[in-house]
Every structure is written in structure tokens, then in C-alpha cells.
Amino acid sequence: MHPCSSFIKAGRLSLAAIAVALALPLAMPTGVAHAAAPQVQTQAPGYYRMMLGKFEVTALSDGTHAFPVDTVMRNITAAEIGRDLADAQLTKPVQGSINAFLINTGKKLVLIDAGAGVLYGNCCGRLLDNLRAAGYQPEQVDEVLLTHLHKDHAGGIVTNGKPAFPNAVVRVSQAEADYWLSPASKAAGPDFLSTFFDAAVNVTAPYMRSGRFQPYTSFGELTPGITAMPAPGHTPGHAMYLVSDGAQQLLVWGDIVHVAALQMPQPAATVQYDSSQEDARATRTALLKKLAGDHLLVGAAHIAFPGLGHVRQQGDGYAWLPVNYDGLPPAP
Template sequence: MAFLPVPLRRCTAAEFWQLLCAAIFLSAAALPLPARAAAFAEHQAPGFYRFYLGYFEITALSAGTHPFPIHEVLTKTPATPAEPVPLDQAAPGKANALLAESNLTVPVQESINAFLVNTGTKLILIDSGAGALYGECCGQLLNNLRSSGYSPEQVDEIYITHLHADHVGGIAPGGKIAFKNAIVRASRADANYWLDAANEKKAPPLLTGMFESERAALTPYVKAGKFKPFAYGDTMSPGIMPMPTPGHTPGHTSYQVESDGQKLLVWGDVVHVFQIQFPDPAVTVAYDSDARGALAERVAIFSDAAQKGYLIGAAHISFPGLGHVRARDGNFYWVPANYDGSPKASD
């Protein structure tokens, strides 16, 4: 059967645009849809960093970060025998200006770092973070310890630089022993101060609330016979020596770790805000037990570390808190350690 020709006609402008839109729609429908992005992860990677110091394996562990109240707690300790004054009062604008040089503004996140030392015969943790005492922000040490390949049960000893909550709180989150096989060590001077109720009664108001936190962390270990304060000169683990650095607390201690001629100083709270305290070591903190003593220790350690070049493990410098002190033109500087993505043990 023959098809009869259909007469053609010119379409109107409205019909033309309808046909064009339909063609574009059908063409787009035939194309594959772009893949949707994955949901936001919302978390940092596990906070651990490993390196070797001679024959020792060192793992820096993050316990978390928190906003440090710079304008509330930084003080200036004058050279003459006088009481520290708030930094914002002694030098208005200085804190903000020094932070701006590092492209920072308030609030500044302060790291809370700890260091795990595997000597080959012992596993020793230096400091433990805040546990639950600062809230969820700063109780990440146990998770990061496990992520690094170790368990809390493997830790043999815990050396505490000083008995402030953000260093000792992690040993007993919620008042329960977290390291069931570990002995906790701290200087006798710090233990005598923080565990004495008489000192709590006469302490400045800013320090009074700290006593309860320290007791809450230590009490489970005291009851279990696992808290053993040391005197300087006592035998510790081979390769680790406690160094008295009082001022921030009466028994503040730094730990010298040495293996095969290499040296690391875990210095606790010698520095809180390095962007401010390196340019001006006389900037102290309101909760120093002895601000002038803390200042003297800071300058002495800066000078010694700059001259001898050993590595520093810092509790409150941006994770992993590892670096060197350098001096130039009469000023001290912090130089972060170079990142090593493939650490290897010494032969």
C-alpha cells in the first residue's frame, strides 16, 4: 500500500522553542549523572606520630586540643622582684600582635601531647592528657594509643611531668584505672604539694580547683599501690632521667630520654603558647606556682637546647610537639622537626 504524502507546514516560533527544549531535555536525560560526593568525615586522622631515637621507638600521642584562654591567663613577670601582672595590662595588644605574626587570632587551639617510649624492655608513657576532666576535647589519648598499635594494658610505667589535670587526668578517666598494669611515677615534691589538704586551703583561688582533679586521677592508683613518687636521683628506667624544672608547679619535672647518643627532652609545661613565649620568655601563666621560677627554667632550657641541639618533646606546641630551639640575634625560635613518613629503627 502506498503512503500518501503528508503536507508540510512551517512551525510557529512557540512550537519551535517547545521542540528545542524537548530535544535538550531528552539529550540530558541520556547522559550519566555525576557521582555524589561522600558524606563529610568530620574527624581528624588518629593522632599519633612515630620516630626513632637511637634504639628507642618514640610515639607522640595527641590527647586533643582546646581553646587556650590567652587573654585571661597570660601574665608578664618583670625582671625586678614584683608580682606578675596580666600581659594585656603590662603590654596592651602584644599578645594579638605576636599571634598575628603567625597568622593566628584568638581563640588559639592548644595541643595536649603525650609521648610513648618503647625502650625494647619497657613501654613508658610520659603524661596522659586530661581524660574526662576537660570534656570530650582532650580525652583522646587512649583511642590514639590503640590506633598507634599499642594497648593500655601494655604500658609498664607512666611518668608524669606535673600533677595538673591535662597531664595526669588521662590515667583514670571517670575515676577508673585506665592502665591496669602500669606504675605511675611523679616527683615527690609535686605529690607532696598536690595531695596535701593544707596546701589546698592556702592556695590562690585559681589553683584551688585543681587539687580535686589531681586527687580524682591519682586516688585509684594510690589505693591499688600503683602510685610511686620518686626523688631526683632515684633509679628510673635505663635511658630516661627526670630533671627538676620547678616553677610551673613545685615539682615540675622534665624527662631526658637518651639512646645511642641521641637525646630528647620531654619538657612538660615549659611553654604554653610558643608564638608568644619564644619572642618573650618573660610571659608567664597565671597558674604558675612560682612564675619567676618558671621564667628562669624556661630561659635556662631555651639556652641549653639551642646550644646543644637536642630534640624537644613539648606538651603544648602543635601536635606532634617535636622540634628544636634555635637562637639568632639574641632571640629564641622554635623550629618544628621535619616530618618523617617512614621511620626506621637503628641497625
């Protein structure tokens, strides 16, 4: 008889009975064990598919990296960080996802952000492999839309100094390009961002040479179904992209949130990398309030993969509701 059976009374187990039962050894099956099979120790391919109207959306993982919350978070105390991480059952260093989103409109294949490539080391640079695992080839991408030119969003557009997406046009807001590609901006910027300026120049250069780096001068619809929207603060020309097919919409918001466990309950918390912490805080605060009311689907660059979900109000702050896993995305 199983040791739990003596505690079953009318279909119920008391907490004390469960504790005792779990402490008892279970009978081991007889025969030869097969535990000698080697462990795989790799993650599954990082892609997740869903339909947005007739558009196909594929979330792609570039990997995760240790986000040093103790040193880069601003406008939040160490005690608040410890409390909020404990509430989310997270420990330091927090693993931050680097997500990108591939949109197949049926007429164009558009990639929003491209991961870090080799710029963050061995943790990342997996986007191309995951894109291929998802059934696509880099040569099929028609456009790459960047939310901004930080390493972890733009680094993946090159491979060994050559375009990773050889047939694609790369687009970013003109204000973003003007800032990160300017020697004067680098000279005036903080020292810790110096390599970010260098990286922006290096990754855009191959596309400039081929005439495929084409910043947009005004926000609005860039291609049917995809609209660029301003979201200033994290960088001077930071953009979001609203993907729409009929009534179905997805907002790919870039770096509105870096650590959901901290910035959802406390939207005023900023990061060292924000060009304007005041603007970043104001943009995030207003956007979270709107999204909680509109229930709009969000694609987040740095929330746990696949980074697809909704925002809801929770007390004085907000909470993230990830999409329910769908093993068979419905046909449009």
C-alpha cells in the same frame, strides 16, 4: 587554551599576570559530579612515630583546647600578644595541643604524661584511642611518668574512677605529690586552682590503693634510658624527662612553654597557672638558651602536635623548628 597560557613568557609569570589568571574562570569538566559524598569531619588518628636510637617514640595527641591567652598570660601586653599572634598567623582563641609521649625501650613501655581524660570536656580525652590506633593497648604500659599533676597531664590516668593503665606504676616527683595532695596546700592556694587539687587527689587514688603510685624522692635515672630532671616554676615539683639511647636524646619538657607563638619570642611571658612566675621564667629562659646551643630534640606538651622539634635563636628570642615528617621511620 588554559587562560594562564597567554601569560607564559620564557617560562616566567609576572605577578600581575598571575593575578589576572587567577581571576579568570576555569573551564569546568563535563560529566556527573560526585560532590554528594558526605564530609567526614573528623581528624586522623593522633599519633606520630619516630626512632631515637633503638628506642621507639610515639607522640600521642589527647586533643586540643582553646587557650584563653587574653586572660591567662602574664608579663606580656595585649599589644604584644596581638603582634606575636599575627606574626604566627594565629587568631584567638589559640588552639593548644595536649601531647604525650610513649617510649618503647625494647624492655619497657613508658608513657610520659597522660592527657586530660574527661577533665577538659569533649575537646580532649582521646589519648587512649590514639594509643590503640598506634598499635598498643593500655594494659601494656609499664610506667607512667608525669611531669606534674595538673589536670591536662594527669587526668588521663583514670577512666571511670579506675586505672586507665591497670598494670602501670605511676610516678611523679615527691615534691609534686606533697604539694597537690596536701589539704593545707589547697587551703593556702588560689581559688582558681581548687579543682586542680581535687583532680590530683582523685586521679592518684586508684593507684594508691593498688600500691602503684610511687613518687620518686630524688631526680636521676628512673629506668634505663630515662632520667628525671627538675624544672621548677610552673609547679613546685615540675619535672622534665631526658630520654637517651646512646648519643640520641629527647627532652620531654612538660609545661616549659604553653603558647610557642608568645613565649618563644618572649621567654619572660608567664601564665596564671605558674606556681612561681619568677621561677618559671628563669627556668624557661635558661633552658631555651641551652637548647638553642645544644640542638637537643624536644618533646613539648603544648606545641602543635606532634610537639617534636628543636629550639633555635631568633633575634633576642627563640623560634620552634618542628621535626620534618618522616613517613617511614628508619629501623634502628
